[in-house]
Amino acid sequence: MAKTIIPIGPYHPLQEEPEFFILTVEGETVVDIDLRIGYNHRGIEKLCEQQTYDQVTFVVERVCGICSTSHPFAYTQAVEDILSIEAPPRAQYIRTIIAEGERLHSHLLWLGLAGHFLGYNTIFMWAWKLREEILDVMEILSGNRNNYAMFKVGGVLRDIKKEDIPTVQKKVDSIVPTLKKLRSAVMDDPVLHARTKGIGVLSREAAIDYCAVGPTARASGVARDIRKNSPYGVYDQVDWNMVVTENGDVFDKVLVRLGEMFESVKIITACLSQLPEGEIDCHITEVPPGEGIGHIEAPRGECFHYVRSDGTNRPERHKIRAPTFMNLPTFKKTVIGGKIPDTVITLAAIDPCYCCTERMTVQDLKGQKLYTGEDLIRLSQEKTDQIIAEMRR
Amino acid sequence: MTRDEILQQITHRFSEEIIGKYEKSDKRVYFDISVSAIVPMAQFIFKDLRARFNIASAVDGRERMEILYHFTAEDADLVLSLRVILPKSKLEVDSLTPVFTAAHWIEREIHELFGINFKGHPKLERLLLPEDWPEGVHPLRKDYKEWDPGAIRDRGA
Amino acid sequence: MRLLEKVFLKSLWVFHLATGSCNNCDIEILDCLTPRHDIERFGMLLTGSIKHADVLMVTGAVNRQCIPRIKRVYEQMPKPRLVVAIGECALSRGVFMQSYNCPMPLDHVIPVDVYIPGCPPRPEAIMAGLLKLIERRKENRAETGRENDSR
Numbered sequence: 001m002a003k004t005i006i007p008i009g010p011y012h013p014l015q016e017e018p019e020f021f022i023l024t025v026e027g028e029t030v031v032d033i034d035l036r037i038g039y040n041h042r043g044i045e046k047l048c049e050q051q052t053y054d055q056v057t058f059v060v061e062r063v064c065g066i067c068s069t070s071h072p073f074a075y076t077q078a079v080e081d082i083l084s085i086e087a088p089p090r091a092q093y094i095r096t097i098i099a100e101g102e103r104l105h106s107h108l109l110w111l112g113l114a115g116h117f118l119g120y121n122t123i124f125m126w127a128w129k130l131r132e133e134i135l136d137v138m139e140i141l142s143g144n145r146n147n148y149a150m151f152k153v154g155g156v157l158r159d160i161k162k163e164d165i166p167t168v169q170k171k172v173d174s175i176v177p178t179l180k181k182l183r184s185a186v187m188d189d190p191v192l193h194a195r196t197k198g199i200g201v202l203s204r205e206a207a208i209d210y211c212a213v214g215p216t217a218r219a220s221g222v223a224r225d226i227r228k229n230s231p232y233g234v235y236d237q238v239d240w241n242m243v244v245t246e247n248g249d250v251f252d253k254v255l256v257r258l259g260e261m262f263e264s265v266k267i268i269t270a271c272l273s274q275l276p277e278g279e280i281d282c283h284i285t286e287v288p289p290g291e292g293i294g295h296i297e298a299p300r301g302e303c304f305h306y307v308r309s310d311g312t313n314r315p316e317r318h319k320i321r322a323p324t325f326m327n328l329p330t331f332k333k334t335v336i337g338g339k340i341p342d343t344v345i346t347l348a349a350i351d352p353c354y355c356c357t358e359r360m361t362v363q364d365l366k367g368q369k370l371y372t373g374e375d376l377i378r379l380s381q382e383k384t385d386q387i388i389a390e391m392r393r
Numbered sequence: 394m395t396r397d398e399i400l401q402q403i404t405h406r407f408s409e410e411i412i413g414k415y416e417k418s419d420k421r422v423y424f425d426i427s428v429s430a431i432v433p434m435a436q437f438i439f440k441d442l443r444a445r446f447n448i449a450s451a452v453d454g455r456e457r458m459e460i461l462y463h464f465t466a467e468d469a470d471l472v473l474s475l476r477v478i479l480p481k482s483k484l485e486v487d488s489l490t491p492v493f494t495a496a497h498w499i500e501r502e503i504h505e506l507f508g509i510n511f512k513g514h515p516k517l518e519r520l521l522l523p524e525d526w527p528e529g530v531h532p533l534r535k536d537y538k539e540w541d542p543g544a545i546r547d548r549g550a
Numbered sequence: 551m552r553l554l555e556k557v558f559l560k561s562l563w564v565f566h567l568a569t570g571s572c573n574n575c576d577i578e579i580l581d582c583l584t585p586r587h588d589i590e591r592f593g594m595l596l597t598g599s600i601k602h603a604d605v606l607m608v609t610g611a612v613n614r615q616c617i618p619r620i621k622r623v624y625e626q627m628p629k630p631r632l633v634v635a636i637g638e639c640a641l642s643r644g645v646f647m648q649s650y651n652c653p654m655p656l657d658h659v660i661p662v663d664v665y666i667p668g669c670p671p672r673p674e675a676i677m678a679g680l681l682k683l684i685e686r687r688k689e690n691r692a693e694t695g696r697e698n699d700s701r
Contacts (some may be wrong), residue, residue: 039569039572039613039615039616039619040568040610040613041521041522041570041571041613041615041651042570042611042613042646042649042651043649043651043652044646044649044651045533046532046533046537046649046650047645047646047649050648058645061643062572062574062644062645062646062669063572064572064573065571065572065573065574065575065576065577065670066573066574066577068572068574081417081418081421109577120507124584125584125585128580128581128584128585129584129585129586130579132584132586133589145578145670145672146574146577146670147574147669147670150689208445209493209494209495210494210495211445211446211447211493211495213577217467224445224467227470229465229467229470230420230467230470231464247568262601288416291417291423292417292421293421293472293474295447295462295465298501301645302447304447304448306448306450306461308452309458316452317450317452317453319450321447321448323498325448325498325499326447326448326495328498329494329495329498345468386437413587414589443660443678522615522651523613523614523615523616523651524615526614532650532651537650539650541653542656542689543653545653545654545655546648547643547657548647
């Protein structure tokens with residue numbers, strides 16, 4: 001059968017790294033996939049070498065809008081590793097609260113978009129409506145909906161006021177009933193099962209070979225979570241569970257993220273009630289020569305920073321590795337062998353850049369067929385409708 | 394496997410290849426190793442000790458280049474970093490991609506941003522920089538200079 | 551031309567283009583669609599194809615690899631067309647001004663009609679910017695009696 005090449009991308013209006021996919025298909029089946037990234041390369045590592053240690057916190061916040069606490073968190077851990085200090089306990093608690101709030105809003109965002117790609121626009125609207133509550137919480141705590149600017153080497157910049165805690169707690173609790181509703185909708189819906197079970201399977205061996213991180217690895221049965229394996233913040237002082245599933249398909253990735261949201265609510269609640277009194281900053285004045293590593297669990301997986309100091313007020317080298325860098329290449333394993341309508345949700349399942357799916361173009365080699373990203377999402381949504389129709393029969 | 398067992402196995406097995414060892418803290422250990430030892434050591438750490446490959450960081454030290462390969466031994470809560478030092482005259486090291494796929498992208502990234510050659514890499518092409526970026530200009534090197542006369546570096550106000 | 555302008559301003563279809571942004575602006579644009587903000591009540595709709603779009607919303611610190619693609623997308627847009635720059639990066643590149651991969655701000659690549667500052671701008675700010683744009687076009691038309699901008 002003739003092979004067709006499908007370019008996807010390069011614009012991804014949503015997430016961290018826009019990439020350009022080239023799908024090769026035979027009929028309906030995907031036989032090869034190639035990736036081209038670099039549409040979002042802004043040279044942040046070089047920029048960080050030109051800024052002072054305090055300024056770098058704000059530069060790395062803008063690596064990714066969704067992970068705007070993960071990168072500063074990992075960076076401050078790395079510099080604190082050079083200094084061999086730890087932030088004061090109250091600062092650790094505040095950091096943990098902010099990081100978990102971010103995980104909640106990131107997973108809700110993902111859930112909504114995954115619903116949209118499958119043709120469930122109700123899930124999209126519900127999830128994003130819920131997400132607004134979390135953004136409100138972040139605004140109360142930090143003063144901004146995104147880009148919280150809470151982190152600082154040796155502590156946090158802003159304290160949590162006592163009178164804000166009841167409001168925050170109420171808002172966080174208010175999402176739990178709707179989350180439960182969403183979870184039971186996902187668990188019970190036969191159409192969703194038909195669309196996501198056995199689709200885009202990443203085996204345990206492949207997850208280890210590709211060094212996949214975060215929910216992508218945990219859905220494949222690899223119990224890998226920096227919060228448990230190498231506790232930072234106050235994750236070792238509160239009670240929570242790691243969510244691990246076995247099958248590695250899209251459905252399991254949904255389950256892992258849904259489960260993690262409940263755990264996040266649990267962590268935030270515990271942190272707010274245990275919040276100790278005390279300093280929030282340990283007033284670092286200079287950074288000695290040396291090198292440090294910080295790694296934390298971002299919503300998408302491990303975020304890794306390596307900082308080298310030469311004793312001046314700027315880092316000599318700052319290496320940033322975002323979780324998607326490790327997770328993206330797994331597409332090679334999950335997409336090949338699948339069908340075109342399933343590609344959208346398989347690509348989305350890793351929580352990379354959904355944006356790709358908003359502006360995909362499908363083109364025949366001879367230029368006879370031309371689909372846009374809308375058509376691909378439509379293909380995906382039509383498949384859902386077909387399954388519904390078949391089930392009614 | 395505990396932290397001490399891991400460290401003891403590595404130092405025992407690769408006693409000749411390890412040039413220096415530096416224990417920064419309980420969780421962070423750095424090994425300086427000879428350039429030829431990177432493949433067998435990475436293989437041992439990844440396959441036998443079941444550690445996870447985090448990433449590799451290249452550092453331009455002006456007189457020499459360094460590549461640090463970071464591994465995490467998750468059960469022991471330990472980050473191992475293998476440091477390879479390359480002279481500026483011969484920027485070449487064996488590729489780790491045949492050992493584990495996870496090294497594929499980062500080696501391409503280091504190749505284009507630092508100009509280090511990875512021997513045996515299956516596809517050492519451009520990953521991040523645009524097509525019209527000039528050959529031989531590596532932006533993350535310390536001696537990088539602005540090459541584009543058309544670039545605007547003010548806010549226009 | 552008057553009828554076209556009237557129809558044009560009644561319901562603006564928006565195409566969203568990220569040119570190396572950190573996604574925050576992009577998410578805030580999507581946020582405008584969701585129940586709390588609901589930009590569709592002003593007749594605006596996010597479209598997936600540039601050929602259906604009236605407004606091009608650009609976010610991000612224009613990346614070297616994106617520059618030819620922005621131009622190409624802009625050329626494909628049907629007239630009359632509007633360009634909105636969203637966020638500090640699209641305005642002046644913000645913290646990325648010295649970056650080796652971001653050589654010039656957006657308005658050196660394509661003409662821009664509205665600038666919405668903020669890092670990221672709130673959904674309310676994005677809506678306010680778009681509504682101001684519509685008002686401005688309407689006033690212009692009332693003053694001159696014809697459309698003075700042929701872009």
